[in-house]
Amino acid sequence: MDSTVTTGSEENVWGGGNRPLNASYGKLMMWFFLVSDALTFSGFLASYGFSRFKFIETWPIADEVFTHVPFFHGNYPMIYVAFMTFILIMSSVTMVLAVDAGHRMKKNAVIWYMFLTIIGGAIFVGSQAWEWATFIKGDFGALETKGGRVLQFVNADTGERAALADFSKTITDERVDHEKKNGVWYYEETALPSFSLNEVIEGVKANSNIVIRTEQINEEGEKTVLSREESLKKLNDATSVVEGANLIRNEYGSRLFADFFFFITGFHGFHVFSGVVINIIIFFNVILGTYERRGHYEMVEKVGLYWHFVDLVWVFVFTFFYLV
Amino acid sequence: MAHEHKLEIFRGLLKFKSNTQKIWGVLIFLTIVTAIEVALGIIKPEFLLKSTPLGMKALNWIFIILTLVKAYYIAWDFMHLRDERSALRRAIVWTPIFLVAYLVFILLFEADYVYNVYKDGFVTWNF
Numbered sequence: 053m054d055s056t057v058t059t060g061s062e063e064n065v066w067g068g069g070n071r072p073l074n075a076s077y078g079k080l081m082m083w084f085f086l087v088s089d090a091l092t093f094s095g096f097l098a099s100y101g102f103s104r105f106k107f108i109e110t111w112p113i114a115d116e117v118f119t120h121v122p123f124f125h126g127n128y129p130m131i132y133v134a135f136m137t138f139i140l141i142m143s144s145v146t147m148v149l150a151v152d153a154g155h156r157m158k159k160n161a162v163i164w165y166m167f168l169t170i171i172g173g174a175i176f177v178g179s180q181a182w183e184w185a186t187f188i189k190g191d192f193g194a195l196e197t198k199g200g201r202v203l204q205f206v207n208a209d210t211g212e213r214a215a216l217a218d219f220s221k222t223i224t225d226e227r228v229d230h231e232k233k234n235g236v237w238y239y240e241e242t243a244l245p246s247f248s249l250n251e252v253i254e255g256v257k258a259n260s261n262i263v264i265r266t267e268q269i270n271e272e273g274e275k276t277v278l279s280r281e282e283s284l285k286k287l288n289d290a291t292s293v294v295e296g297a298n299l300i301r302n303e304y305g306s307r308l309f310a311d312f313f314f315f316i317t318g319f320h321g322f323h324v325f326s327g328v329v330i331n332i333i334i335f336f337n338v339i340l341g342t343y344e345r346r347g348h349y350e351m352v353e354k355v356g357l358y359w360h361f362v363d364l365v366w367v368f369v370f371t372f373f374y375l376v
Numbered sequence: 377m378a379h380e381h382k383l384e385i386f387r388g389l390l391k392f393k394s395n396t397q398k399i400w401g402v403l404i405f406l407t408i409v410t411a412i413e414v415a416l417g418i419i420k421p422e423f424l425l426k427s428t429p430l431g432m433k434a435l436n437w438i439f440i441i442l443t444l445v446k447a448y449y450i451a452w453d454f455m456h457l458r459d460e461r462s463a464l465r466r467a468i469v470w471t472p473i474f475l476v477a478y479l480v481f482i483l484l485f486e487a488d489y490v491y492n493v494y495k496d497g498f499v500t501w502n503f
Contacts, residue, residue, distance in 0.1 A: 073464040083468055094476040098483050105487030106494070110502075115417070134414040138407065145403045148454045152395050199503040267502075273425055289503065353456075360454045364447055371443040375417050376436045 082354045086361045089323075093365050096316050097372055103308040110201075110267035112305035113275070114374045120186050133374050136179045137366065140324075143172025144363040147331075151356045154349025159338065162352060166335040169359065173328040180321045187313065190296030192216065193245070194303040195252060197289040202305050204265040205256070206277050216293070219262050220247040220255035245293040253287050267305045313373065320369055323362050330355050382458050385449070402453045409442050 073080065104111050115129040122132070150165030193216035195203040205214040247255075256262050264283035268276040278286060294303045302310035334355050343349045381395045385402065392398035416424070416435060424435040452458045457465050494501055 074461050075464060087468055087472055090472045091475060094472065094479065098479045101480065102483040102487040105484050106490045108491055130414050130417050134410065137410055141403065141406050141410070144450065144454055145399055148399050149396065152399065197503060199501055201502055357455055360450055364450045367443055367446050367450065371439050375413060375439045
């Protein structure tokens with residue numbers, strides 16, 4: 053830089069070295085990336101909104117889907133996601149404290165705050181993995197109709213959801229999973245559900261207190277429960293048993309719901325994961341004294357921006373997936 | 377590197393003595409907002425579900441507004457946008473807001489149209 057010759061009059065505007073935004077190159081590029089990444093996430097969330105508005109009267113109700121808390125039995129809608137949100141905000145706070153300590157050149161404080169941030173991120177990713185596992189495993193099970201709509205079951209006496217295992221009949225001559233150990237002529241097949249369609253239908257017929265709950269949301273904002281007669285009639289439409297969720301079908305309702313859930317929370321979880329990895333790299337750099345020698349901790353600030361962005365995105369995902 | 381921090385939030389209503397204090401203050405505020413959201417999500421007050429300003433439940437409007445409030449404080453105080461030059465801040469904030477508002481407007485209108493096509497029975501989908 054010193055070799056650049058500038059005349060006095062050019063120095064102010066055209067002579068180079070001006071920083072009109074008062075931010076370093078690296079920081080500007082980080083912001084560039086974050087803005088484009090924000091647009092990517094917005095695209096996902098907007099297409100989620102598109103699909104949801106398309107099926108506005110039949111979309112699954114998040115409170116009824118995400119009801120579990122690890123180590124506790126029972127129905128606790130929202131509680132665990134709220135905990136996850138809090139963990140992520142908390143790790144954002146420790147990150148911003150690390151940045152603040154970096155500005156004041158306090159190496160040990162930066163190390164500790166970075167460490168706490170990494171722990172928070174790891175807890176969040178772990179929670180999300182657990183959330184996915186619970187979602188994939190499913191709760192009650194349901195039937196699917198020809199049109200790909202889902203029929204769930206309710207106990208008419210209590211109004212509670214009824215699991216397939218509670219009422220299905222066991223019919224012994226039904227076919228079982230053909231596994232490799234059972235024969236040479238083994239072809240891969242997808243796993244059979246725990247109950248066959250026939251077993252579920254016979255089970256409904258045998259238990260007079262089981263009725264069907266359709267996807268339709270009524271004026272009270274609840275899913276419509278059919279009468280016993282309507283339920284028996286509706287059974288004729290069923291074509292298969294669904295338990296849990298995958299990318300093709302899910303027991304919670306609209307197929308797109310699970311697709312978007314996997315896609316958006318998965319993409320966000322990938323961001324959190326890579327954020328944790330980058331944080332770990334910076335963490336070791338801080339321990340090694342790289343930034344102490346460099347004279348400033350701007351690198352911590354830059355990964356901090358990425359980390360806060362991940363938190364920012366989660367705030368939106370939380371609202372549009374779990375609250376609205 | 378000397379860094380200037382603006383230590384006021386809520387348009388100067390609340391002033392903090394140090395940057396660290398401000399961070400904790402913002403955390404408390406964000407936690408309160410999240411707690412309100414979760415509480416509303418669990419209770420679902422009847423009157424907020426019944427009224428539908430601009431075609432959406434009042435409760436959902438509250439959620440979206442509270443989300444934007446949270447996003448504002450994360451960006452302004454955690455990501456230090458408050459301390460950046462206004463030109464940088466505006467470039468970062470208004471570009472996505474404009475594009476996202478445009479995209480959401482188009483997609484949601486189109487989705488509502490598709491919904492009506494389905495509802496009026498031009499396409500059989502619920503069988």
